[in-house]
Amino acid sequence: MLIDSWEEIQPCPLLKQPSSSYLFSQAGFCSAVCVEVPSETEAVQGTHMKLLCISCMKREEVTASTVVEWFYRPEGGKDEPIYEYRKTNHEFPSRFSGRLQWNGSKDMQDVSITVLNVTLNDSGIYTCNITREFEFEIHRPLFTSSRLIHLTVVEEAGEDFTSVISEIMMYILLVFLTLWLLIEMVYCYRKVSKAEEAAQENATDYLAIPSENKENCAVPVEE
Numbered sequence: 283m284l285i286d287s288w289e290e291i292q293p294c295p296l297l298k299q300p301s302s303s304y305l306f307s308q309a310g311f312c313s314a315v316c317v318e319v320p321s322e323t324e325a326v327q328g329t330h331m332k333l334l335c336i337s338c339m340k341r342e343e344v345t346a347s348t349v350v351e352w353f354y355r356p357e358g359g360k361d362e363p364i365y366e367y368r369k370t371n372h373e374f375p376s377r378f379s380g381r382l383q384w385n386g387s388k389d390m391q392d393v394s395i396t397v398l399n400v401t402l403n404d405s406g407i408y409t410c411n412i413t414r415e416f417e418f419e420i421h422r423p424l425f426t427s428s429r430l431i432h433l434t435v436v437e438e439a440g441e442d443f444t445s446v447i448s449e450i451m452m453y454i455l456l457v458f459l460t461l462w463l464l465i466e467m468v469y470c471y472r473k474v475s476k477a478e479e480a481a482q483e484n485a486t487d488y489l490a491i492p493s494e495n496k497e498n499c500a501v502p503v504e505e
Contacts, residue, residue, distance in 0.1 A: 316391050321431045325400045326439045332385055332396045335410035335429045339391055346414040346425070348390040353409040354378070361409060365395055377403065405435045 321334035339346070352365035354376065364382060366372045371384050381398040393412060397404060410429040415422050 321394075321429075323432055323434060325397075325404070325433060325435050327402055327435055327437050328399060330396055330398050331400045331404075331433070331435075332394055333408050333410070333431055333433070334392075334394045335412070335431075336392050336394070337412045337427055337429075339389070339414070345417045347417065348393070349413040349415075350386070350390075350393040351411040351413075352382075352395055353411070354406055355409070356403075356406040359406075367393065400435050402435050402437070405433055407432055 316336070316338035318336045318338050319334065322331070325331035333352075335350075347369075348367075350365075350367040351363065353361040354364045355361045362376060363374045364376045364378050365374065365384075367384065367386070373379065373382050378397060383396040383398060385396045386393040393410065408431040410431070412427050412429075414425045416425070
């Protein structure tokens with residue numbers, strides 16, 4: 283379970299807009315704004331999966347030293363350490379040996395890792411533990427937080443339901459526009475045909491009038 287929290291760094295207003303990655307914004311005199319967002323929980327076999335773990339710091343926490351510990355627990359198993367950051371990166375011997383990559387930020391607010399070439403056996407629960415030690419003159423208090431990621435690895439990527447609906451709506455719109463164009467073409471064709479028939483009938487009636495009467499058909503011109 284991921285508990286989101288947003289911390290404002292003055293003088294910027296707080297941004298609360300979830301995304302699939304670590305969000306920072308910089309504008310004018312404003313400081314960067316950190317936003318905590320949940321990690322993706324589904325990966326496709328053979329791809330790289332970023333396990334997102336973000337812990338935004340308060341302003342007074344900037345001088346804190348951070349320790350990050352990553353654990354993995356298979357279904358029905360126990361937690362086993364797989365990765366640690368304690369001033370330097372350290373990868374524990376495990377099923378992930380050689381497949382873990384640090385993907386965090388320099389300010390240690392984003393402490394994510396990436397699993398390379400995920401397999402079906404990588405499904406399970408990943409725990410990200412963050413420990414910060416404040417460097418005050420009088421005392422050095424500790425702050426701890428955890429993030430749980432329930433990862434499921436599938437053989438093939440499932441089709442997005444939203445994209446399916448969008449595709450169906452697109453086809454419906456194309457069919458509607460095609461029918462509307464056909465109706466307009468038929469309507470215009472019949473209208474033009476009637477106009478041509480009326481003009482032909484008027485021309486036939488005029489030719490049928492005797493020549494001596496055609497002069498009487500002329501419209502008198504007023505002086």
